[in-house]
Structures are given as structure tokens and as C-alpha cells.
Amino acid sequence: MASILAVDDSASMRQMVTFTLKGAGYDVIEAIDGQDALTKARGKQADIILTDVNMPNMDGIALIRELRKLPQYKFTPMLLLTTESAADKKAEGKAAGATGWLVKPFNPDQLLATLKKVLS
Amino acid sequence: MSIEISQFHQVFFEESSEGLEIMESGLLALGVGEPDLEAINTIFRAAHSIKGGSGTFGFTAISEFTHVMETLLDEMRAGKRLVTREAVDVLLEGVDRLRGLLGAARDGVPADADDVAATSRRLEALLDGGNTGGAAAAVADVTLPAVTGWRVRFVPAAHLFQTGNDPARLLRELMALGPSRIECDLARLPTHLDAYDPESCYLAWTVDLDNDVPEAAVREVFEWVDNDADIRIVPLAGDGPANEAAATPALTAVPAPDERRSGDDRRQHEDRRAGDRRQMAAAPATASIRVDIDKVDALINMVGELVITQSMLSQLAADFDVALIEKLRAGVAQLERNTRELQESVMSIRMMPISFSFNRFPRLVRDLSAKLGKQVNLKMTGENTELDKTVLEKIGDPLVHLVRNALDHGIEPPDVRRECGKHSAGTLTLNAYHEGSNIVIEIIDDGAGLNRDRILAKARERGIVGDQDVLSDEQIFDLVFAPGFSTATVVSDVSGRGVGMDVVRRNIKDLGGVVEVESKTGEGSVFRIRLPLTLAILDGQLVRVGSEVYIVSLVSIIESLQVKPDAVSSVAGQTELYRLRDEYLPIVRLYDLFDVAPDSQNLGDGLLVIVEAEGRKVGLFVDDLLGQQQVVIKSLQTNFRRVDGISGATILGDGKVAMILDTAGLIHLSRTQYQPARRWCAERQVA
Numbered sequence: 188m189a190s191i192l193a194v195d196d197s198a199s200m201r202q203m204v205t206f207t208l209k210g211a212g213y214d215v216i217e218a219i220d221g222q223d224a225l226t227k228a229r230g231k232q233a234d235i236i237l238t239d240v241n242m243p244n245m246d247g248i249a250l251i252r253e254l255r256k257l258p259q260y261k262f263t264p265m266l267l268l269t270t271e272s273a274a275d276k277k278a279e280g281k282a283a284g285a286t287g288w289l290v291k292p293f294n295p296d297q298l299l300a301t302l303k304k305v306l307s
Numbered sequence: 308m309s310i311e312i313s314q315f316h317q318v319f320f321e322e323s324s325e326g327l328e329i330m331e332s333g334l335l336a337l338g339v340g341e342p343d344l345e346a347i348n349t350i351f352r353a354a355h356s357i358k359g360g361s362g363t364f365g366f367t368a369i370s371e372f373t374h375v376m377e378t379l380l381d382e383m384r385a386g387k388r389l390v391t392r393e394a395v396d397v398l399l400e401g402v403d404r405l406r407g408l409l410g411a412a413r414d415g416v417p418a419d420a421d422d423v424a425a426t427s428r429r430l431e432a433l434l435d436g437g438n439t440g441g442a443a444a445a446v447a448d449v450t451l452p453a454v455t456g457w458r459v460r461f462v463p464a465a466h467l468f469q470t471g472n473d474p475a476r477l478l479r480e481l482m483a484l485g486p487s488r489i490e491c492d493l494a495r496l497p498t499h500l501d502a503y504d505p506e507s508c509y510l511a512w513t514v515d516l517d518n519d520v521p522e523a524a525v526r527e528v529f530e531w532v533d534n535d536a537d538i539r540i541v542p543l544a545g546d547g548p549a550n551e552a553a554a555t556p557a558l559t560a561v562p563a564p565d566e567r568r569s570g571d572d573r574r575q576h577e578d579r580r581a582g583d584r585r586q587m588a589a590a591p592a593t594a595s596i597r598v599d600i601d602k603v604d605a606l607i608n609m610v611g612e613l614v615i616t617q618s619m620l621s622q623l624a625a626d627f628d629v630a631l632i633e634k635l636r637a638g639v640a641q642l643e644r645n646t647r648e649l650q651e652s653v654m655s656i657r658m659m660p661i662s663f664s665f666n667r668f669p670r671l672v673r674d675l676s677a678k679l680g681k682q683v684n685l686k687m688t689g690e691n692t693e694l695d696k697t698v699l700e701k702i703g704d705p706l707v708h709l710v711r712n713a714l715d716h717g718i719e720p721p722d723v724r725r726e727c728g729k730h731s732a733g734t735l736t737l738n739a740y741h742e743g744s745n746i747v748i749e750i751i752d753d754g755a756g757l758n759r760d761r762i763l764a765k766a767r768e769r770g771i772v773g774d775q776d777v778l779s780d781e782q783i784f785d786l787v788f789a790p791g792f793s794t795a796t797v798v799s800d801v802s803g804r805g806v807g808m809d810v811v812r813r814n815i816k817d818l819g820g821v822v823e824v825e826s827k828t829g830e831g832s833v834f835r836i837r838l839p840l841t842l843a844i845l846d847g848q849l850v851r852v853g854s855e856v857y858i859v860s861l862v863s864i865i866e867s868l869q870v871k872p873d874a875v876s877s878v879a880g881q882t883e884l885y886r887l888r889d890e891y892l893p894i895v896r897l898y899d900l901f902d903v904a905p906d907s908q909n910l911g912d913g914l915l916v917i918v919e920a921e922g923r924k925v926g927l928f929v930d931d932l933l934g935q936q937q938v939v940i941k942s943l944q945t946n947f948r949r950v951d952g953i954s955g956a957t958i959l960g961d962g963k964v965a966m967i968l969d970t971a972g973l974i975h976l977s978r979t980q981y982q983p984a985r986r987w988c989a990e991r992q993v994a
Binding site: 196197198199200202203206239241242243255261262263264265268270281284285286287288291292293294295304305306307 | 312314315316318319321322349351352355356358359360361362363364370468469470471472473475476480506530531534535
């Protein structure tokens with residue numbers, strides 16, 4: 188099953204995402220910010236990256252930019268979890284190499300539906 | 308797939324209240340006019356998380372409210388808006404409303420809608436006065452009646468793969484919308500293999516979708532690749548390009564999935580969620596604690612050590628030989644060490660830094676000093692001093708009271724301060740530190756100090772002190788804790804009506820602590836609270852009466868002494884008083900009280916343990932003093948029933964149960980028993 192790296196500084200969001208994904212049978216790696224995610228992504232290959240935008244230490248956009256530089260993440264789908272108010276963030280995210288985004292707030296069903304879009 | 312979203316609520320509430328604290332302290336620290344970008348960013352992130360979480364977990368009202376705050380903060384962050392005092396004030400008000408909203412959502416009660424609406428209006432007024440067009444109407448999906456489907460021309464840019472997108476997946480999405488025919492366009496493929504880059508996309512596609520879904524649905528499929536592909540979507544009419552396309556043999560028909568079913572599923576799911584929310588509201592909030600992962604790791608580590616020691620000991624026991632006695636001793640010593648370490652780390656789990664309680668004060672002091680027209684600098688030291696969570700929760704209110712008092716009565720208005728030659732801004736210091744197994748919290752102000760004469764006059768007026776009594780400064784200052792005592796000439800809504808200080812003292816006493824005051828006229832006052840670090844363990848003095856062992860809390864013991872027979876006086880034939888220096892203390896014969904057989908009934912044979920509680924002292928007559936040790940308190944009330952004069956029990960090293968004496972209760976008992984003696988004693992002390 189695909190392994191997903193879920194990055195969010197909010198524990199409740201992370202829990203919800205993890206629970207949903209694990210319930211659907213995915214392997215989940217959790218990270219609390221971009222820096223943490225980068226370390227974990229280097230340690231273990233993730234098939235999909237799911238990251239919040241606003242985080243301390245390293246935000247989601249910087250994370251995607253860093254990950255895209257790594258050969259093993261060149262083609263990996265990377266989704267931003269963002270709010271509708273942040274249209275410029277979407278563009279910024281795309282420029283950094285994001286595959287797509289999921290608009291907050293979302294429910295578990297929407298999360299799984301979006302993931303299906305990027306699963307091979 | 309159904310997931311109970313309510314199971315994440317608890318974590319959401321916890322982290323939101325942390326977020327609110329971050330916002331509040333961030334806002335308070337925010338310099339007006341010279342904003343610290345990182346600080347604004349931190350505040351913004353906290354608001355953003357609360358908004359995201361509340362939206363996700365079904366609290367739309369909170370989400371909407373936070374949205375406005377977030378927008379304001381976002382503008383500040385982007386430098387589009389100045390950080391003004393007004394903006395900070397309104398945002399702080401917003402934090403309060405959010406706290407209310409979150410609390411209401413947690414308890415399942417309605418929030419104060421009027422307050423929230425008022426703050427909302429204020430926030431919105433702050434956001435560009437006339438900006439109401441923010442919510443532009445969504446573009447309506449206009450579907451021409453004649454449209455039967457869509458023709459999509461999809462030409463990805465060569466770099467498409469590098470965004471993590473895959474044309475195959477996008478086409479799959481598109482095909483899910485209805486029966487489609489797909490044609491692949493190979494025209495862009497390089498003719499020479501040398502020119503072929505495996506990481507580039509050369510293919511293009513034309514898809515005919517035979518289903519009149521809204522155009523937006525088709526656009527949504529390509530939403531993520533808008534800038535990474537050339538996408539043209541044209542409607543297919545009854546006759547026209549569609550028929551032409553249908554003739555192309557390369558196109559394959561794909562059936563559409565049953566959409567209606569998934570819609571039903573979602574509705575059902577939402578119904579269930581609403582039900583859960585109702586259930587949640589009925590369930591009582593469970594207390595939980597957030598523990599530093601390091602502490603948990605240390606704990607697991609120690610349990611590991613314990614298991615090793617245990618297996619070593621059982622191996623020894625399996626074939627024991629007297630020759631191994633040294634090994635056994637070493638093993639037992641190790642077990643003792645493990646146990647002590649384990650105990651310490653388990654206790655530390657309940658320990659939290661006092662900053663959880665201190666954090667509310669910057670705000671309180673800011674609001675209050677503005678209200679009182681005073682200038683106050685708040686200094687906090689020792690915020691990382693840890694204490695038991697229960698103690699921490701209960702000390703909050705007394706602290707607030709003392710801080711309010713210091714601001715209201717202690718620190719003078721700026722003009723008065725200048726007249727006295729002091730800086731116009733007063734300083735209020737909150738200080739915490741450990742002292743043995745106690746935590747000491749000090750509330751220090753550099754204000755006027757307690758007015759000795761006024762307190763005494765007031766106490767005489769109220770009949771708390773007799774007209775002829777001579778009291779030391781210490782005793783006079785202590786009067787502020789007497790019930791119904793207030794020296795404020797004008798009762799203000801800031802620090803109550805003199806019903807507070809006695810409650811403060813009682814609350815602190817309930818926690819096994821003491822509060823005392825030191826003051827110098829014109830220089831300020833220090834209120835010092837001394838609390839046990841935890842309520843679960845007590846530093847005890849073991850005392851023996853006959854064959855029974857009792858435990859007296861070490862903090863309540865003033866001294867222990869051998870009885871000088873000539874210092875004992877008897878009143879009304881039964882009550883005994885002991886003259887210790889210039890005081891007369893009632894003697895409580897513990898054997899008499901608990902009805903046990905002592906070694907001797909003769910006072911000269913035993914010892915007198917002088918204990919103090921609530922400012923009163925008695926001498927406990929015991930046969931002997933044994934050691935001092937920390938004891939784990941077991942509640943008598945939950946295991947048996949309440950017994951006057953006993954606060955709990957513990958199990959000693961030899962397995963015997965020992966009662967822990969309730970000093971305050973004993974003093975109370977002695978007072979009711981020895982009424983005549985008190986009168987006698989009072990007469991003597993006056994004389």
C-alpha cells in the first residue's frame with residue numbers, strides 16, 4: 188500500500204488525517220513541520236506528500252521546494268492543504284513544485300477522494 | 308468510509324486553547340508601529356490553525372469568526388496594515404470571544420451570540436471600512452441546454468511530470484465523469500531517439516465526454532495543471548464535432564460510476580456526525596494531561612531497568628544459596644533505586660510549569676492597569692518552576708486575586724508615585740521557586756505597602772482585635788486575611804468587597820499551603836505563598852503513641868520538646884495548657900483522643916510536638932518521635948469514611964497502616980473541647 192507523509196503542525200489535523208488514511212489502509216508517516224518532514228522523507232521513501240502550508244521552522248511551500256530537489260522525489264505527488272483565502276499560496280505552491288492542493292476545511296471523504304486523484 | 312470526526316475534538320480543543328495563549332501573549336508583546344514580523348507570523352499561524360481545525364471538525368461559527376481575525380493578521384503580516392493599538396485591542400477581544408466560543412463548543416452550550424456579533428462587527432469595521440465586496444458571488448455554472456457533452460483538448464507542458472502530476476491519472480479522473488472517447492496525439496514525439504528525454508511529456512490527448520456535466524466539473528479535473536498544460540474545453544452539441552469524433556475508431560467508451568450512491572453515503576455520514584455531536588455534549592469532559600515525550604521515554608526506560616532487576620532477583624530466588632547473600636543485597640539495593648527513580652518520574656508526569664498559570668497575567672495586568680489609570684510593569688521570574696497539575700489548577704484563582712489586589716491597593720497612581728519620588732510606573736513581580744518539597748510563589752509590588760494603622764483601626768472597629776491588644780506588625784498584616792476585612796475606603800469592582808483574602812487563605816490552606824505577607828510602608832508588599840509540590844506525597848514526621856504510629860505533616864511542626872512539668876497549668880480541672888515562652892498552648896493528649904494505650908500518661912515521660920495551623924498552635928502529646936519520611940497519602944474518605952482529626956492514611960515500610968493527622972482538624976477539635984481554656988488563655992495573654 189502507498190505510504191503517505193502527512194505534515195501538519197496542528198496535532199488534531201494530523202490525527203484526523205492519519206486516522207483517515209490508516210483507516211483506508213495507507214501507511215502514514217507523520218511530521219510536525221517542514222524540517223521534520225524533510226528529515227523523514229530522506230529517511231524513508233514516501234509515495235505521496237500531504238502538507239499544511241503555514242508551519243513553524245519550515246513551511247509547506249519551502250518543504251516542497253526542497254523535496255523536489257531530491258532525485259527520489261522528482262515525480263512524487265505533493266499536495267498542499269490550504270485555505271480558500273490563500274489563492275496566491277496555491278500559485279506559490281505550484282511554482283515550488285506542488286502537484287495540487289486540498290482546500291480546508293475538508294472532511295475525511297474529501298481527503299480520500301483527493302488522494303485517489305494522485306494514486307497510480 | 309465513515310469516520311467519527313468527534314473523536315478528534317478533544318485534541319482540537321486542547322491545541323486551540325494553546326493556540327489562543329500563543330495569540331494572546333504574542334499580541335501583548337507586539338510593539339505598536341514597529342511590528343516584529345516573526346511575532347505576527349506566529350500569531351497568524353495560531354489563528355490559522357484554529358480556523359482550519361474548527362472548519363474541519365464542524366465548528367463553522369468559530370471558523371467564520373477566526374477567518375476575519377486571520378485576514379486582519381494576514382494583512383499585517385504582508386505589511387499592508389499597520390499594527391495599531393486599536394487593532395491589537397480588537398484582536399485581543401477576538402481572542403476572548405474565541406475562548407468563549409471554544410469553551411461553549413466543548414461544553415455543548417450556546418455561546419454568547421451578542422458579544423460575538425459585536426466583536427465580529429468591530430473586526431470587520433477594522434478591515435477596510437467599506438470592503439463588503441470581499442465575498443464575490445461565485446460564478447454560476449451556466450450550462451447551455453443544447454450541450455450533450457464536452458470535448459477536451461489536453462496538451463501538457465513538457466515539464467508536467469516534474470509537478471508530480473501524471474496525465475494518465477488526470478484522464479482517469481475525466482473518464483470518471485461519464486462515458487468518454489479518448490484519442491492520443493503523438494505529433495510531438497521526437498523523431499530521433501537522441502532527442503528523447505524520458506522525463507518530458509510529449510503526448511497530448513483529445514477526449515470527448517458524452518455527459519452534460521457542468522463545465523466546472525471538467526475544469527476541476529485539470530485544476531492543478533492549469534499552468535502546466537494547454538487545456539481547451541468546448542461544448543459538444545447534438546450534432547457537430549461530437550458526431551465527427553464518434554466516427555473515430557480509436558475512441559473507447561468508459562462507463563460512468565454511480566454518482567448518486569456516493570451522495571447518499573455522505574448525507575448518512577453527516578446525520579451520524581450530528582448525532583455524535585449531541586452525544587458528545589452529554590458526556591462529561593475528561594481531564595487529560597499533555598506530557599513531554601521525554602518524560603514518557605524516561606519512564607519506559609526506568610520500567611526496563613526495573614524488569615531487569617526483577618528478573619535478576621527471581622533468578623537469585625530460584626536457587627538461593629546463603630553464599631549469594633551479598634548478591635541479594637546488591638539486587639535489593641538496586642530495586643530500591645529503581646523504585647525511587649520510577650516514583651520520581653511518575654510524579655514528574657503530573658508536574659507542569661507554573662507558566663501555565665502565570666501566562667494569564669500579562670493580559671490581566673494590561674487591562675486592569677488601563678482601567679485603573681495606573682502604569683504597571685509586570686515582571687515574571689521562575690515561570691518554569693514545576694508543580695502538580697491539580698495544585699496548579701487550584702492556585703490560579705487565589706493568584707488572580709492577589710495580583711488584582713496588588714494593582715488596586717498596592718501600586719499607587721502615577722502622580723502619587725511621582726510625589727513620593729518613585730518612578731511613575733510601578734513594578735509587579737511574580738516569582739516562583741522551589742524550596743525543599745515546596746514551591747514558593749511571590750507576588751511583589753513596589754507600591755505603598757500595607758497601612759499598619761488603618762488595618763489596626765479597622766480591625767478594632769470590626770471587633771476582630773480588642774482595644775487594648777498589642778500586636779506585632781506581622782500580626783497586624785496577617786489581619787488582612789481575616790474574614791470580612793477590607794481597608795479599601797471605596798469598594799471597587801476590581802478587587803471585590805473584602806470577601807476575598809480570607810477565601811484566598813482558605814483555598815491555599817486546602818492545598819496544604821500557607822500564605823503570608825511582608826510589607827514596608829512606602830516600599831511595597833510581598834505576598835508569599837508556600838505550597839506542597841504535590842498532593843499525593845507528604846513529608847511526614849512519624850510519632851508513636853503506645854503501639855500506634857501516626858504521621859504529622861512536617862510543615863506544620865514548629866518544634867518538639869520535652870515537657871517541663873512546671874510549665875503545665877490546668878484549667879477547669881481538665882484542660883491543660885503549656886506555657887511556651889510567652890504563649891499558652893492547649894495540650895492534646897493523642898492517646899486520649901484516639902483511645903489507645905500509651906506508654907505513660909505522665910506528661911514528663913513523653914514529648915510535646917508543637918504544631919501550627921491557621922495561625923493557631925497546640926501541643927500534641929506523644930510517647931516518642933520516630934523517623935521522618937515521605938509518605939504516599941491514601942484517602943481515608945474514599946476507602947472508609949471521613950474521620951475528624953485524620954486527613955488520610957499511609958502504609959509504612961513494615962506493611963502497617965498509619966494514620967496521617969490533620970493538624971487543622973486537631974486544633975479545631977481542641978478548640979471546641981477546650982472552650983474554657985481559651986478564655987483563660989486569652990485573659991492571661993492580655994495581662
